[in-house]
Amino acid sequence: MSADPRRQVPRTDTLLADPRLAAAGERLGRGLVKGAVQRVQQRIRDGEVAPPQAVEAVLASLPGTASSLQPVLNVTGVLVHTNLGRSPLSPAAVDAITAAAGTTDVELDLSTGRRGPRGEAAIAALLAAVPAAEAAIVVNNCAAALALVATALGQDRELVLARGELVEIGDGFRIPELLTATGARLREVGTTNRVTLADYRGALGPETGAVLKVHPSNFVVRGFTRQVEVGELAAALAGTGTPLVADVGSGLLRPHPLLPEEPDLQSTLAAGADVVLASGDKLLGGPQAGLVLGRADLVQRLRRHPLYRALRVDKTTLAALEATLRGPLPPVQEMLAADLDGLRARAGALAARLTEAGLDARAVDADARVGGGGAPEHPLPSAAVSLPGSFAELLRRGTPPVVGYVEGDRTLLNLRSLPTSADEQLAGAVLAAAAR
Structure with a gap:
């Protein structure tokens, strides 16, 4: 017994x-x-x-926290990986979230003891980063920003949109379905591959609420194509009273030399867009948020719409956004700026250490990607550690999980998407996987 x-x-x-x-x-x-x-x-x-x-x-x-989410080492080579939470936050943003997690003065003017403007410092930081904008608001993601615009400007009216910009993005999310769900009517212009200024002009009428431009982000149409740029369209709309709204997607504040075709907030507004929309958790490198910037009267109209209350962000998002804008470079910007020789040196050092431990490890050149729909035709030169293909699953199941990718019969650990400070942790995870 x-x-x-x-x-x-x-x-x-x-x-x-x-x-x-x-x-x-x-x-x-x-x-x-x-x-x-x-x-x-x-x-x-x-x-x-x-x-x-x-x-x-x-x-x-037992887990490290009461949450089931696990920290993951991202060696996919995709800097803004949606399945891995998009952009990692900077230490400054993490500290700001911790400070804001308790009782804060998010809507209190401490000098008067009365209710104060919500998120004023974060908005000021955003406007300082994009001086072409007169005003700004922040909602919980870019889809929410688009829904707010469509509701406030297009409900029971028409939104004019090029047929080639009726896009589908991740997880089956379709822009036209979102827009029509708000009560707006879509007026499609042009064809899949070509749209002209005359197409837009012919669509304008008393029922027009706004003209909308959506950056395709995750695909490119090549060959016999034509599109109307923001500056050309803004000049044609001048004096009509019809606002031009541009969804630029990735949240790039200004032009970046490695991403020559990626639209940015400052340039799009300077070209004549009345309102621009973007994500906060992509190339900006901040928390999930929808950024809305542009003409003061239009932004105020959006702010006063009843739907804005349902879409606004919380205190921790405001804190993280402000810290991202005012603080040191966020990780995604450091990844973009990484030097290829430095990446090769990191891969060589890691491969040598793993080889000494008896593993079949090699340093190889590889391509990285922006991800999150950004710059689909602009691979970023990078370096990776190559291991036998069986390591992909072993590493994903480890602690911490390591997510790479399989190319041929090899597992590649692409280092452009991993901070240099995590190299030691990566080596330990690989050695632990080999021991298993």
């Missing part, structure tokens, strides 16, 4: 009373720790864990 494993399983209340697990319960929540205890008890019944090791097994299985 004494050999029956069911009689050797420690009681739940006994394990939860252990000081180490009690402390974990205070940090993570008693329910989460109790669930881990029950799983370890089953492992004891299955003969996988010895009863005296129960507490250590529970502690080893």
